[in-house]
Amino acid sequence: MQLLPLERVLASIYHKEPDRVPVVHFLLGGARRLTGASYEDFSRKPDVAAEALIAATEMIGGDALYNVIDLSVEAADFGQEMVYPPNSTAHPNYQNPRIGTPDDYERLERVDPLKSPRMGMTIELGRILAVKAGIRYPVLGFCFGPLGVLAMMRGAERLFVDCLRCPEKVKTALEVVTEVLVDYVRCQCDTGVDGVMIDTLFASQSVLSRNLWEEMEGPYAGRVADEIRRWGALVALHNCGQRPYFDLQIKYIDPAMISFAYLPDDCSSMQELKEKYGHMTALVGFVPTQAIYREPPAKIMDIARQQIMTLAPGGGYILAPGCEYPPNLDLTGALALVRAAAVYGRYPIK
Numbered sequence: 001m002q003l004l005p006l007e008r009v010l011a012s013i014y015h016k017e018p019d020r021v022p023v024v025h026f027l028l029g030g031a032r033r034l035t036g037a038s039y040e041d042f043s044r045k046p047d048v049a050a051e052a053l054i055a056a057t058e059m060i061g062g063d064a065l066y067n068v069i070d071l072s073v074e075a076a077d078f079g080q081e082m083v084y085p086p087n088s089t090a091h092p093n094y095q096n097p098r099i100g101t102p103d104d105y106e107r108l109e110r111v112d113p114l115k116s117p118r119m120g121m122t123i124e125l126g127r128i129l130a131v132k133a134g135i136r137y138p139v140l141g142f143c144f145g146p147l148g149v150l151a152m153m154r155g156a157e158r159l160f161v162d163c164l165r166c167p168e169k170v171k172t173a174l175e176v177v178t179e180v181l182v183d184y185v186r187c188q189c190d191t192g193v194d195g196v197m198i199d200t201l202f203a204s205q206s207v208l209s210r211n212l213w214e215e216m217e218g219p220y221a222g223r224v225a226d227e228i229r230r231w232g233a234l235v236a237l238h239n240c241g242q243r244p245y246f247d248l249q250i251k252y253i254d255p256a257m258i259s260f261a262y263l264p265d266d267c268s269s270m271q272e273l274k275e276k277y278g279h280m281t282a283l284v285g286f287v288p289t290q291a292i293y294r295e296p297p298a299k300i301m302d303i304a305r306q307q308i309m310t311l312a313p314g315g316g317y318i319l320a321p322g323c324e325y326p327p328n329l330d331l332t333g334a335l336a337l338v339r340a341a342a343v344y345g346r347y348p349i350k
Helices: 005-013 028-034 039-044 046-060 073-077 102-107 117-133 146-154 156-165 167-190 210-216 218-230 246-253 270-277 289-294 297-311 332-344
Strands: 139-144 195-199 234-239 257-260 282-287 317-321
Touching: 005 317, 028 039, 028 046, 039 046, 039 117, 046 117, 046 332, 073 117, 073 139, 073 146, 073 167, 102 156, 102 167, 117 139, 117 167, 139 146, 139 167, 139 234, 146 156, 146 167, 146 218, 156 167, 156 210, 167 195, 167 210, 167 218, 195 218, 210 218, 210 246, 218 234, 218 246, 234 246, 246 257, 246 270, 270 282, 270 297, 282 289, 282 297, 289 297, 297 317, 297 332, 317 332
Parallel strands: 139 195, 195 234, 234 257, 257 282, 282 317
Antiparallel strands: none
Protein backbone atom coordinates (compact mmCIF):
# COMPACT_ATOMS: atom_id res chain seq x y z
CA MET A 1 0.00 0.00 0.00
CA GLN A 2 1.33 3.44 -0.91
CA LEU A 3 1.71 5.67 2.12
CA LEU A 4 1.32 9.40 2.46
CA PRO A 5 4.63 11.26 2.76
CA LEU A 6 3.87 12.01 6.42
CA GLU A 7 3.32 8.31 7.15
CA ARG A 8 6.42 7.33 5.17
CA VAL A 9 8.72 9.74 6.99
CA LEU A 10 7.38 8.95 10.45
CA ALA A 11 7.74 5.21 9.83
CA SER A 12 11.37 5.75 8.86
CA ILE A 13 12.11 7.98 11.85
CA TYR A 14 10.74 5.30 14.18
CA HIS A 15 12.87 2.63 12.47
CA LYS A 16 10.07 0.89 10.62
CA GLU A 17 10.16 -0.11 6.96
CA PRO A 18 7.60 1.94 4.99
CA ASP A 19 6.61 1.32 1.37
CA ARG A 20 9.80 2.97 0.10
CA VAL A 21 12.70 5.11 1.28
CA PRO A 22 11.55 8.73 1.79
CA VAL A 23 13.25 11.56 -0.11
CA VAL A 24 14.02 15.07 1.15
CA HIS A 25 15.56 17.63 -1.21
CA PHE A 26 16.54 20.62 0.96
CA LEU A 27 15.66 22.77 -2.04
CA LEU A 28 15.35 26.02 -0.06
CA GLY A 29 15.92 28.93 -2.46
CA GLY A 30 16.03 26.61 -5.44
CA ALA A 31 12.28 26.10 -5.03
CA ARG A 32 11.59 29.70 -6.08
CA ARG A 33 12.53 28.84 -9.66
CA LEU A 34 9.35 26.81 -10.05
CA THR A 35 7.11 29.76 -9.26
CA GLY A 36 9.21 32.58 -10.70
CA ALA A 37 9.65 34.35 -7.36
CA SER A 38 12.63 36.62 -6.83
CA TYR A 39 15.20 35.50 -4.29
CA GLU A 40 14.54 38.52 -2.09
CA ASP A 41 10.77 37.86 -2.06
CA PHE A 42 11.44 34.23 -1.21
CA SER A 43 13.68 35.40 1.65
CA ARG A 44 11.27 37.93 3.11
CA LYS A 45 7.66 37.02 2.26
CA PRO A 46 6.18 33.91 3.90
CA ASP A 47 3.36 33.42 1.39
CA VAL A 48 5.81 33.54 -1.52
CA ALA A 49 8.18 31.07 0.15
CA ALA A 50 5.33 28.71 1.07
CA GLU A 51 3.99 28.66 -2.47
CA ALA A 52 7.44 27.86 -3.84
CA LEU A 53 8.26 25.13 -1.32
CA ILE A 54 4.91 23.36 -1.75
CA ALA A 55 5.05 23.61 -5.55
CA ALA A 56 8.58 22.21 -5.68
CA THR A 57 7.76 19.30 -3.38
CA GLU A 58 4.63 18.38 -5.33
CA MET A 59 6.07 18.85 -8.82
CA ILE A 60 9.43 17.15 -8.30
CA GLY A 61 8.35 14.67 -5.67
CA GLY A 62 9.48 14.75 -2.08
CA ASP A 63 8.34 13.67 1.35
CA ALA A 64 8.83 16.63 3.71
CA LEU A 65 8.57 20.42 3.92
CA TYR A 66 11.01 22.67 5.78
CA ASN A 67 10.62 26.33 6.65
CA VAL A 68 14.35 26.93 6.11
CA ILE A 69 15.17 30.22 4.36
CA ASP A 70 18.85 30.80 5.10
CA LEU A 71 21.29 30.74 8.02
CA SER A 72 21.09 34.49 8.72
CA VAL A 73 17.48 34.68 9.91
CA GLU A 74 18.22 34.87 13.64
CA ALA A 75 21.31 37.08 13.29
CA ALA A 76 19.37 39.63 11.24
CA ASP A 77 16.87 40.10 14.05
CA PHE A 78 19.68 40.65 16.53
CA GLY A 79 20.65 43.63 14.37
CA GLN A 80 23.10 42.15 11.88
CA GLU A 81 23.04 44.14 8.61
CA MET A 82 22.00 41.89 5.73
CA VAL A 83 22.63 41.67 1.99
CA TYR A 84 19.89 40.32 -0.29
CA PRO A 85 21.46 39.38 -3.66
CA PRO A 86 18.98 39.09 -6.55
CA ASN A 87 20.01 35.53 -7.46
CA SER A 88 21.63 34.08 -4.37
CA THR A 89 21.13 33.35 -0.70
CA ALA A 90 20.77 36.28 1.70
CA HIS A 91 23.82 36.72 3.93
CA PRO A 92 25.33 39.11 6.49
CA ASN A 93 27.24 42.17 5.42
CA TYR A 94 30.62 40.75 6.33
CA GLN A 95 32.16 44.22 6.29
CA ASN A 96 29.87 45.38 9.09
CA PRO A 97 29.61 42.66 11.76
CA ARG A 98 27.11 43.17 14.55
CA ILE A 99 29.75 41.96 17.05
CA GLY A 100 32.76 44.02 16.11
CA THR A 101 34.86 43.45 19.23
CA PRO A 102 34.82 40.90 22.08
CA ASP A 103 33.20 43.51 24.32
CA ASP A 104 30.14 43.51 22.03
CA TYR A 105 29.24 39.99 23.19
CA GLU A 106 28.19 41.50 26.51
CA ARG A 107 26.05 44.15 24.79
CA LEU A 108 23.82 41.70 22.93
CA GLU A 109 20.18 42.15 23.94
CA ARG A 110 17.29 39.72 23.90
CA VAL A 111 14.69 40.08 21.11
CA ASP A 112 11.14 38.76 20.68
CA PRO A 113 10.95 36.31 17.73
CA LEU A 114 7.27 37.05 17.12
CA LYS A 115 7.99 40.77 16.77
CA SER A 116 11.16 40.34 14.73
CA PRO A 117 10.99 40.62 10.93
CA ARG A 118 12.86 37.53 9.80
CA MET A 119 12.14 35.10 12.64
CA GLY A 120 8.53 36.30 12.57
CA MET A 121 8.44 35.62 8.83
CA THR A 122 9.78 32.10 9.33
CA ILE A 123 7.26 31.38 12.10
CA GLU A 124 4.46 32.48 9.77
CA LEU A 125 5.92 30.35 6.98
CA GLY A 126 5.71 27.30 9.24
CA ARG A 127 2.09 28.15 10.03
CA ILE A 128 1.19 28.41 6.33
CA LEU A 129 2.93 25.14 5.47
CA ALA A 130 1.24 23.32 8.37
CA VAL A 131 -2.21 24.60 7.36
CA LYS A 132 -1.89 24.07 3.61
CA ALA A 133 0.09 20.85 3.45
CA GLY A 134 0.56 19.51 6.98
CA ILE A 135 -1.98 16.71 6.62
CA ARG A 136 -0.06 15.22 3.70
CA TYR A 137 3.55 16.19 4.48
CA PRO A 138 5.58 16.42 7.68
CA VAL A 139 6.54 20.05 8.26
CA LEU A 140 9.78 20.81 10.06
CA GLY A 141 10.80 24.16 11.49
CA PHE A 142 14.42 25.24 11.65
CA CYS A 143 16.89 27.25 13.70
CA PHE A 144 20.62 27.79 13.56
CA GLY A 145 22.48 26.58 16.64
CA PRO A 146 23.52 29.17 19.26
CA LEU A 147 27.16 29.25 18.19
CA GLY A 148 26.16 29.49 14.54
CA VAL A 149 24.02 32.54 15.23
CA LEU A 150 26.98 34.25 16.88
CA ALA A 151 29.19 33.34 13.91
CA MET A 152 26.81 35.19 11.61
CA MET A 153 27.30 38.31 13.72
CA ARG A 154 31.02 38.01 14.46
CA GLY A 155 32.52 35.96 11.63
CA ALA A 156 33.42 32.33 12.18
CA GLU A 157 37.19 32.69 12.41
CA ARG A 158 37.06 35.55 14.90
CA LEU A 159 34.43 33.70 16.94
CA PHE A 160 36.66 30.63 17.20
CA VAL A 161 39.56 32.75 18.42
CA ASP A 162 37.26 34.41 20.97
CA CYS A 163 36.12 31.00 22.23
CA LEU A 164 39.74 30.35 23.19
CA ARG A 165 40.80 33.81 24.35
CA CYS A 166 37.67 35.15 26.06
CA PRO A 167 35.22 32.25 26.49
CA GLU A 168 33.28 33.90 29.31
CA LYS A 169 32.36 36.86 27.11
CA VAL A 170 31.21 34.48 24.38
CA LYS A 171 29.16 32.52 26.93
CA THR A 172 27.43 35.73 28.04
CA ALA A 173 26.18 36.17 24.47
CA LEU A 174 25.37 32.46 24.17
CA GLU A 175 23.01 32.77 27.13
CA VAL A 176 21.11 35.59 25.42
CA VAL A 177 21.01 33.82 22.06
CA THR A 178 19.88 30.54 23.63
CA GLU A 179 17.03 32.24 25.48
CA VAL A 180 15.84 33.74 22.19
CA LEU A 181 16.18 30.42 20.34
CA VAL A 182 14.14 28.68 23.05
CA ASP A 183 11.40 31.27 22.47
CA TYR A 184 11.83 30.89 18.71
CA VAL A 185 11.38 27.12 18.59
CA ARG A 186 8.45 27.40 21.02
CA CYS A 187 6.75 29.80 18.61
CA GLN A 188 7.44 27.44 15.71
CA CYS A 189 6.00 24.46 17.60
CA ASP A 190 2.92 26.52 18.36
CA THR A 191 2.18 26.81 14.62
CA GLY A 192 1.64 23.06 14.31
CA VAL A 193 4.92 21.96 12.76
CA ASP A 194 5.82 18.33 13.40
CA GLY A 195 9.35 19.05 14.54
CA VAL A 196 12.21 21.53 14.46
CA MET A 197 15.66 21.01 12.99
CA ILE A 198 18.69 22.56 14.73
CA ASP A 199 21.78 23.23 12.64
CA THR A 200 24.84 22.23 14.69
CA LEU A 201 27.43 22.71 11.95
CA PHE A 202 30.25 23.43 14.38
CA ALA A 203 30.09 19.97 15.98
CA SER A 204 32.57 18.55 13.48
CA GLN A 205 36.30 18.07 13.00
CA SER A 206 36.36 20.63 10.19
CA VAL A 207 35.29 23.39 12.59
CA LEU A 208 35.85 22.87 16.35
CA SER A 209 37.55 20.29 18.52
CA ARG A 210 35.31 17.90 20.40
CA ASN A 211 36.12 19.47 23.77
CA LEU A 212 35.56 23.02 22.58
CA TRP A 213 32.18 22.25 20.97
CA GLU A 214 31.12 20.38 24.09
CA GLU A 215 31.94 23.41 26.21
CA MET A 216 30.74 26.20 23.94
CA GLU A 217 27.57 24.81 22.30
CA GLY A 218 26.54 21.36 23.50
CA PRO A 219 24.63 22.42 26.65
CA TYR A 220 23.10 25.47 24.95
CA ALA A 221 21.83 23.48 21.96
CA GLY A 222 20.53 20.89 24.42
CA ARG A 223 18.30 23.51 26.04
CA VAL A 224 16.81 24.38 22.65
CA ALA A 225 16.18 20.69 21.95
CA ASP A 226 14.52 20.19 25.35
CA GLU A 227 12.07 22.99 24.55
CA ILE A 228 11.14 21.36 21.24
CA ARG A 229 10.46 18.06 23.01
CA ARG A 230 8.51 19.83 25.74
CA TRP A 231 6.02 20.85 23.07
CA GLY A 232 5.70 17.29 21.81
CA ALA A 233 7.58 17.90 18.56
CA LEU A 234 10.42 15.93 17.00
CA VAL A 235 14.00 17.14 17.38
CA ALA A 236 16.08 16.94 14.21
CA LEU A 237 19.67 17.95 13.50
CA HIS A 238 21.53 19.13 10.43
CA ASN A 239 25.31 19.04 10.32
CA CYS A 240 27.14 19.32 7.01
CA GLY A 241 30.60 19.66 8.57
CA GLN A 242 33.29 17.10 7.82
CA ARG A 243 33.61 14.24 10.33
CA PRO A 244 30.74 15.32 12.60
CA TYR A 245 30.56 14.28 16.24
CA PHE A 246 27.47 12.08 16.25
CA ASP A 247 28.11 10.79 19.75
CA LEU A 248 28.34 14.26 21.31
CA GLN A 249 25.30 15.56 19.45
CA ILE A 250 23.27 12.57 20.58
CA LYS A 251 24.53 13.07 24.15
CA TYR A 252 23.42 16.70 24.37
CA ILE A 253 20.53 16.87 21.91
CA ASP A 254 19.22 13.30 21.49
CA PRO A 255 17.72 13.92 18.02
CA ALA A 256 15.18 11.71 16.32
CA MET A 257 17.06 12.23 13.05
CA ILE A 258 20.41 13.61 11.87
CA SER A 259 20.95 15.13 8.43
CA PHE A 260 24.62 14.91 7.50
CA ALA A 261 27.07 15.27 4.61
CA TYR A 262 30.05 13.21 5.80
CA LEU A 263 30.67 10.10 7.86
CA PRO A 264 31.03 10.73 11.62
CA ASP A 265 34.51 11.05 13.08
CA ASP A 266 34.27 7.60 14.67
CA CYS A 267 33.05 5.69 11.59
CA SER A 268 35.12 4.54 8.62
CA SER A 269 32.30 3.21 6.43
CA MET A 270 28.57 3.38 5.83
CA GLN A 271 28.24 -0.10 7.28
CA GLU A 272 29.90 0.98 10.53
CA LEU A 273 27.68 4.08 10.62
CA LYS A 274 24.56 1.93 10.29
CA GLU A 275 25.72 -0.53 12.94
CA LYS A 276 26.84 2.12 15.45
CA TYR A 277 24.14 4.77 15.09
CA GLY A 278 21.36 3.31 12.94
CA HIS A 279 19.38 2.17 15.99
CA MET A 280 19.90 5.44 17.89
CA THR A 281 18.69 8.01 15.37
CA ALA A 282 17.30 8.14 11.84
CA LEU A 283 19.99 8.89 9.23
CA VAL A 284 19.21 11.56 6.63
CA GLY A 285 21.57 11.97 3.70
CA PHE A 286 24.08 11.92 2.40
CA VAL A 287 24.43 12.31 -1.38
CA PRO A 288 27.36 14.75 -1.85
CA THR A 289 26.44 18.22 -3.04
CA GLN A 290 29.54 18.08 -5.24
CA ALA A 291 28.08 15.07 -7.05
CA ILE A 292 24.81 16.90 -7.64
CA TYR A 293 26.81 19.77 -9.15
CA ARG A 294 29.10 17.69 -11.33
CA GLU A 295 27.64 14.28 -12.06
CA PRO A 296 24.96 13.22 -14.56
CA PRO A 297 21.63 11.90 -13.21
CA ALA A 298 22.63 8.25 -13.77
CA LYS A 299 25.69 8.68 -11.53
CA ILE A 300 23.63 10.45 -8.85
CA MET A 301 21.20 7.55 -8.92
CA ASP A 302 24.05 5.08 -8.50
CA ILE A 303 25.42 6.97 -5.47
CA ALA A 304 21.92 6.95 -3.99
CA ARG A 305 21.58 3.23 -4.73
CA GLN A 306 24.75 2.41 -2.81
CA GLN A 307 23.56 4.39 0.20
CA ILE A 308 20.10 2.85 0.10
CA MET A 309 21.51 -0.68 -0.03
CA THR A 310 23.58 -0.11 3.13
CA LEU A 311 21.61 2.39 5.21
CA ALA A 312 17.95 1.68 4.42
CA PRO A 313 17.38 -1.95 5.57
CA GLY A 314 15.37 -2.01 8.78
CA GLY A 315 14.19 1.57 8.30
CA GLY A 316 15.71 4.62 9.92
CA TYR A 317 16.95 6.14 6.65
CA ILE A 318 15.84 9.10 4.52
CA LEU A 319 17.53 9.80 1.18
CA ALA A 320 18.71 13.41 0.85
CA PRO A 321 21.56 15.63 -0.32
CA GLY A 322 24.23 16.24 2.29
CA CYS A 323 23.30 19.91 2.41
CA GLU A 324 21.21 22.55 0.65
CA TYR A 325 20.41 21.78 -2.99
CA PRO A 326 22.38 24.33 -5.06
CA PRO A 327 19.87 27.18 -5.49
CA ASN A 328 20.70 28.07 -9.11
CA LEU A 329 21.31 24.56 -10.43
CA ASP A 330 18.82 22.81 -12.68
CA LEU A 331 16.62 20.30 -10.88
CA THR A 332 17.61 17.10 -12.67
CA GLY A 333 19.62 16.03 -9.62
CA ALA A 334 16.53 16.30 -7.43
CA LEU A 335 14.56 14.23 -9.94
CA ALA A 336 17.36 11.64 -9.93
CA LEU A 337 16.97 11.19 -6.16
CA VAL A 338 13.22 10.68 -6.53
CA ARG A 339 13.82 8.12 -9.26
CA ALA A 340 16.46 6.33 -7.20
CA ALA A 341 14.06 5.98 -4.28
CA ALA A 342 11.37 4.60 -6.60
CA VAL A 343 13.69 2.10 -8.33
CA TYR A 344 16.00 0.99 -5.50
CA GLY A 345 14.20 2.06 -2.34
CA ARG A 346 11.15 -0.20 -2.29
CA TYR A 347 10.94 -2.29 0.84
CA PRO A 348 12.09 -4.94 1.42
CA ILE A 349 15.41 -3.67 0.10
CA LYS A 350 16.98 -6.11 -2.38
